[in-house]
Amino acid sequence: MDVIAPIADMRQWSRQALIAGKRTAFVPTMGALHRGHISLVEKARTLADRVVVSIYVNPTQFDNPEDLAKYPQTLEADLAMCREAGVDAVWTPQTAEMYPDGYCSFIDVVGPLTDKLCAVARPGHFRGVCTVVAKLLGVVRPDVAVFGQKDLQQCLVVSRMVGDLNIGTEIIVAPTVRESDGLAMSSRNRRLSPDQRARALGLPRGLELARQAYRAGQVTSLKLIEIVAEELLVHEGVDLDYCDVVSLKGFKESEFADDACVLAAAVFVDGVRLIDHVPLAGQSIPVKAD
Amino acid sequence: MDVIAPIADMRQWSRQALIAGKRTAFVPTMGALHRGHISLVEKARTLADRVVVSIYVNPTQFDNPEDLAKYPQTLEADLAMCREAGVDAVWTPQTAEMYPDGYCSFIDVVGPLTDKLCAVARPGHFRGVCTVVAKLLGVVRPDVAVFGQKDLQQCLVVSRMVGDLNIGTEIIVAPTVRESDGLAMSSRNRRLSPDQRARALGLPRGLELARQAYRAGQVTSLKLIEIVAEELLVHEGVDLDYCDVVSLKGFKESEFADDACVLAAAVFVDGVRLIDHVPLAGQSIPVKAD
Numbered sequence: 001m002d003v004i005a006p007i008a009d010m011r012q013w014s015r016q017a018l019i020a021g022k023r024t025a026f027v028p029t030m031g032a033l034h035r036g037h038i039s040l041v042e043k044a045r046t047l048a049d050r051v052v053v054s055i056y057v058n059p060t061q062f063d064n065p066e067d068l069a070k071y072p073q074t075l076e077a078d079l080a081m082c083r084e085a086g087v088d089a090v091w092t093p094q095t096a097e098m099y100p101d102g103y104c105s106f107i108d109v110v111g112p113l114t115d116k117l118c119a120v121a122r123p124g125h126f127r128g129v130c131t132v133v134a135k136l137l138g139v140v141r142p143d144v145a146v147f148g149q150k151d152l153q154q155c156l157v158v159s160r161m162v163g164d165l166n167i168g169t170e171i172i173v174a175p176t177v178r179e180s181d182g183l184a185m186s187s188r189n190r191r192l193s194p195d196q197r198a199r200a201l202g203l204p205r206g207l208e209l210a211r212q213a214y215r216a217g218q219v220t221s222l223k224l225i226e227i228v229a230e231e232l233l234v235h236e237g238v239d240l241d242y243c244d245v246v247s248l249k250g251f252k253e254s255e256f257a258d259d260a261c262v263l264a265a266a267v268f269v270d271g272v273r274l275i276d277h278v279p280l281a282g283q284s285i286p287v288k289a290d
Numbered sequence: 291m292d293v294i295a296p297i298a299d300m301r302q303w304s305r306q307a308l309i310a311g312k313r314t315a316f317v318p319t320m321g322a323l324h325r326g327h328i329s330l331v332e333k334a335r336t337l338a339d340r341v342v343v344s345i346y347v348n349p350t351q352f353d354n355p356e357d358l359a360k361y362p363q364t365l366e367a368d369l370a371m372c373r374e375a376g377v378d379a380v381w382t383p384q385t386a387e388m389y390p391d392g393y394c395s396f397i398d399v400v401g402p403l404t405d406k407l408c409a410v411a412r413p414g415h416f417r418g419v420c421t422v423v424a425k426l427l428g429v430v431r432p433d434v435a436v437f438g439q440k441d442l443q444q445c446l447v448v449s450r451m452v453g454d455l456n457i458g459t460e461i462i463v464a465p466t467v468r469e470s471d472g473l474a475m476s477s478r479n480r481r482l483s484p485d486q487r488a489r490a491l492g493l494p495r496g497l498e499l500a501r502q503a504y505r506a507g508q509v510t511s512l513k514l515i516e517i518v519a520e521e522l523l524v525h526e527g528v529d530l531d532y533c534d535v536v537s538l539k540g541f542k543e544s545e546f547a548d549d550a551c552v553l554a555a556a557v558f559v560d561g562v563r564l565i566d567h568v569p570l571a572g573q574s575i576p577v578k579a580d
Contacts, residue, residue, distance in 0.1 A: 011458060019309060104401040105420070105454035111394040130395070131455070138456035141431075164395035165421070166428040168301060 001082060002089040007098075010091045011139050014052070018141065023048035026142035026169070028133060031055040032072035032187035033081045036177040040146045041085045043174045047144045053082050054091040054136050060099065061128030067273065072190045091140065098135065107131045107165070109157050112251045117153050117264050118275065121241050129154055130161045137162065137169050145169050150176040150184045152262060152277040156251060176277075182208065182287035184276045191272045199235040200269045201287070206231030207263055207278040208285040215280075219257045221245035228265055241266035241273065245280075291372060292379040297388075300381045301429050304342070308431065313338035316432035316459070318423060321345040322362035322477035323371045326467040330436045331375045333464045337434045343372050344381040344426055350389065351418030357563065362480045381430065388425065397421045397455070399447050402541040407443050407554055408565065411531050419444055420451045427452065427459050435459050440466040440474045442552060442567040446541060466567075472498065472577035474566045481562045489525040490559045491577070496521030497553055497568040498575040505570075509547045511535035518555055531556035531563065535570075 004010045017024050025048035027040045033055075044051045055078055062068035075092070082090050107130040108114070114126050137145065145162075147155045152173075159171040177185045182204035183197070192200055206228035213227055225243045232238045243265040247254040254261050259281035266275040278285065294300045307314050315338035317330045323345075334341045345368055352358035365382070372380050397420040398404070404416050427435065435452075437445045442463075449461040467475045472494035473487070482490055496518035503517055515533045522528045533555040537544040544551050549571035556565040568575065 007456060011456075015308075018305075019311065021309065102401075103454055104403070105397065105399050105451045107395065107397050107455075109395050111392075113394065135454075135456045138458055141458075161395045164393055164425075165397075166297060166301075166425045168428055168431075 001079075001087055003079060004089055004091050005094055007093065007139055010052075010089075010093075011141075013089055014139070014141050017050050022050050023144070024050045024052060024140065024142040026052045026054070026137070026140050026145040028054045028056075028136050028145065028147075029078075030057045030071065030187060031078050032074050032190060033078045034177075034185045034187065034189075036148055036150065036185035038081060038085050039177045040148055040174050041082070041087060043172065044144070044146045045086060047146070047172065048142070050088045051086070052089045052091060052140050052142065053087050054093065054140070056091075056093045056098070056132070056136070058098075058128060058132040059095060060131060061125050063122040063124055066271075070191060072187050091136075093136070093139075098132070105131070107134050107161060109161050109164075113153070113157050113160055116246070116251075116253060117242055117244060118266065119153070121266060126154070126157050130157065133158050134161065134165065134167065137167050142169050144172055146172045146174055148176060149173050150186065150276065152264065178204070178285065180286070182285045184274075186274060188272055188274060192269060196237075196269050196272065199238050200267075200272075200274055202232045202235055202238050203265060203267050203274055203276050204285045205287045207265060207276055208287045210263055211278050211280055211282075211284065214257050214263075221253075221255055221257050221261075224257060224263060228263070232267060237270045239268045241268060291369075291377055293369060294379055294381050295384055297383065297429055300342075300379075300383075301431075303379055304429070304431050307340050312340050313434070314340045314342060314430065314432040316427070316430050316435040317341065317343045318426050318435065318437075319343060319345055319368075320347045320361065320477060321368050322364050322480060323368045324467075324475045324477065324479075326438055326440065326475035328371060328375050329467045330438055330464050331372070331377060333462065334434070334436045335376060337436070337462065338432070340378045341376070342379045342381060342430050342432065343377050344383065344430070346381075346383045346388070346422070346426070348388075348418060348422040349385060350421060351415050353412040353414055356561075360481060362477050381426075383426070383429075388422070395421070397424050397451060399451050399454075403443070403447050403450055406536070406541075406543060407532055407534060408556065409443070411556060416444070416447050420447065423448050424451065424455065424457065427457050432459050434462055436462045436464055438466060439463050440476065440566065442554065468494070468576065470576070472575045474564075476564060478562055478564060482559060486527075486559050486562065489528050490557075490562075490564055492522045492525050492528050493555060493557050493564055493566050494575045495577045497555060497566055498577045500553055501568050501570055501572075501574065504547055504553075511543075511545055511547050511551075514547060514553060518553070522557060527560045529558045531558060 025044035
């Protein structure tokens with residue numbers, strides 16, 4: 001497995017793969033890898049001859065300096081996991097090269113995809129995401145890139161941006177991987193103490209209760225949102241950031257839920273931000289009792 | 291010479307060139323080709339094995355609908371000039387494919403490069419330029435792209451954007467080509483009647499007079515700008531849009547001129563907008579008497 005830091009080296013690696021007629025699949029990550037990431041790598045391996053993983057905690061997508069400072073970094077363990085998973089190259093861009101002095105170019109997706117949910121809760125977040133993803137794709141130039149559905153809005157924004165800007169990479173969205181108790185895998189889960197971890201379960205549990213209510217006939221979005229909020233209230237120190245029913249048709253908030261909708265929520269557990277999404281038509285979340 | 295319209299076909303053409311180990315140089319144009327464009331093609335031919343020219347009047351960079359509607363379109367003549375100049379492929383993207391319904395991704399360069407001159411005079415212009423250039427480069431993926439110095443601010447903005455976003459194309463700026471009387475070549479010159487054409491000469495003549503004054507010791511920017519304005523006032527129907535002395539060190543307006551400065555101006559001749567730039571350290575403009 002090649003471990004590459006300089007942009008020019010990564011670009012050269014990719015160019016040689018292309019000239020050799022190899023298809024490249026790319027999994028961009030912020031490190032602190034978990035089984036969710038590895039599921040993306042496994043998906044990538046089915047789609048191409050070569051798999052590249054990037055590990056880069058991109059500062060421009062953090063609206064909160066504390067969240068950035070506390071973002072877990074576990075490079076040696078990450079490299080071991082990538083090696084184990086059969087990754088061909090890990091790229092670890094350096095901020096001095098990614099955002100040199102005078103850096104001033106940014107990409108925005110405007111409209112329904114970025115006027116709600118995480119876009120409102122984290123100003124500038126998607127500008128940072130779009131910009132860094134375009135930069136990473138510009139260097140790696142993969143045929144396909146794989147993103148995790150846990151960050152559903154990010155998947156939609158990135159997919160739109162990559163298509164609009166003719167970047168030439170196919171965007172694949174792979175299913176959310178969950179812990180056995182239902183919590184969506186996230187690098188931020190490492191920041192939770194066992195007690196916080198138990199309280200965080202209110203998020204998938206609330207979403208699953210709301211999903212069950214929808215399946216039982218409750219289609220009023222406000223009622224579904226109430227179900228999530230009430231479940232979260234059971235525990236102190238769990239604060240709702242947002243919860244909305246959004247239709248994937250046009251990515252609009254929907255007064256009434258249907259099978260094209262997802263229930264999207266973000267919470268803070270003692271300051272650690274966690275997000276999750278449940279397609280109302282989709283599979284149940286395997287939420288265990290406490 | 292291949293003439294290609296669909297994005298997928300152009301992408302495939304470029305990919306095959308890359309796999310064949312060929313270097314590609316790219317000259318993006320809005321058509322209505324003149325000797326200035328052909329000089330860019332000739333430069334491109336010295337830099338690569340294959341030369342691609344795009345012809346596309348990009349609607350998103352026009353702040354003025356009338357300017358867009360009246361932009362000259364001369365496709366058959368353009369193709370003949372490209373064939374004559376030894377171009378390998380001409381790409382003619384179609385707006386329905388470039389900006390499909392729901393298009394919503396845009397690129398901005400922020401800071402000194404886009405807070406003055408054409409950026410102020412034409413709101414949204416550089417957002418449109420950056421976005422379309424990134425799209426064109428995403429499809430053609432050239433090793434190098436050649437731009438004309440007449441649009442100096444555009445060259446600087448595009449160069450910054452391409453570097454910042456790691457697009458992987460080298461940006462080359464080729465000198466302005468002028469008519470024998472000194473007027474910078476521009477597709478918009480075709481919209482000028484002989485009388486308007488004569489009056490438009492006030493622009494290069496004013497810039498040249500100011501340049502000569504600088505060479506003779508006048509370093510106060512306001513005085514140099516006055517010289518340009520006075521020359522333009524000689525003719526009715528020539529309106530100054532802007533005139534500034536800008537240092538290429540940091541792209542800041544400069545109270546006093548030095549050899550790192552350019553004199554930049556834009557005028558309207560009966561509504562036709564023309565721009566020109568003169569490096570104060572550079573060669574004289576061959577301005578003839580009336």
